[in-house]
Amino acid sequence: MKKYSYVGISFIILIFGIIVFPKIMDRIENQSISDTKRLSLSEDLSFIKLDGKNRKVEDFLFLNQDSLLIGNEDFKGKVYVAEFFFTRCPSICIEMNKNMKILDELFGDREDFGIVSFTIDPENDTPTVLKKYSELIDVKSKNWHFLTGDIDEIYALSNKGFNIFSSINENVAGGFEHQGFFALVDQNGYIRSRVNDYGTPLVYYSGIANENEEKQGVDMIIEDIEKLLKSDYGKK
Numbered sequence: 001m002k003k004y005s006y007v008g009i010s011f012i013i014l015i016f017g018i019i020v021f022p023k024i025m026d027r028i029e030n031q032s033i034s035d036t037k038r039l040s041l042s043e044d045l046s047f048i049k050l051d052g053k054n055r056k057v058e059d060f061l062f063l064n065q066d067s068l069l070i071g072n073e074d075f076k077g078k079v080y081v082a083e084f085f086f087t088r089c090p091s092i093c094i095e096m097n098k099n100m101k102i103l104d105e106l107f108g109d110r111e112d113f114g115i116v117s118f119t120i121d122p123e124n125d126t127p128t129v130l131k132k133y134s135e136l137i138d139v140k141s142k143n144w145h146f147l148t149g150d151i152d153e154i155y156a157l158s159n160k161g162f163n164i165f166s167s168i169n170e171n172v173a174g175g176f177e178h179q180g181f182f183a184l185v186d187q188n189g190y191i192r193s194r195v196n197d198y199g200t201p202l203v204y205y206s207g208i209a210n211e212n213e214e215k216q217g218v219d220m221i222i223e224d225i226e227k228l229l230k231s232d233y234g235k236k
């Protein structure tokens with residue numbers, strides 16, 4: 001009798017294991033994945049490092065489209081996005097500034113936000129040309145500055161200050177080449193970025209679409225602008 005009881009109990013345990021165990025394992029696996037996402041996708045924004053120190057935007061002072069001198073002091077206490085472009089650009093600048101317009105439409109009316117577009121073709125892109133360009137792409141915000149000035153200072157700011165490559169190159173369309181990146185700068189003038197799943201800063205945000213990416217650079221920078229604009233987040 002006991003023998004049959006043991007067989008019955010064993011059978012019940014086996015059935016229980018077949019039905020319930022996969023559900024338990026599935027729950028554990030899903031919880032593990034959820035925890036991994038929580039831990040790896042940090043809400044914090046990283047400081048970009050240079051020689052072990054947080055990278056701050058170097059001093060600059062250039063003329064904008066209204067022939068007003070604009071520099072770092074004008075962005076103290078503000079979050080801003082910077083790019084390098086030129087008005088005669090036949091390629092990536094067109095898409096970059098379409099995406100920059102999205103940022104301007106979302107945040108351009110705020111007094112604590114700004115956009116800076118540095119031209120890498122200052123000989124052509126005078127304040128007058130930049131003004132016409134801003135009107136052509138229908139910029140409505142007073143907080144989007146198109147800046148021009150000494151060519152050596154601009155290239156030093158691009159290649160050394162921001163570490164965003166730009167160069168004169170007669171062999172490419174338009175005569176200039178540059179990276180299509182947006183840089184995000186916090187209220188204290190530090191370049192900020194989100195990190196990837198491994199904790200490595202992404203550094204810059206792509207101003208042009210990447211069909212292989214589910215989330216585009218403009219989507220990410222919108223999220224991170226909002227983070228910096230909250231309270232004193234960017235001042236820590």
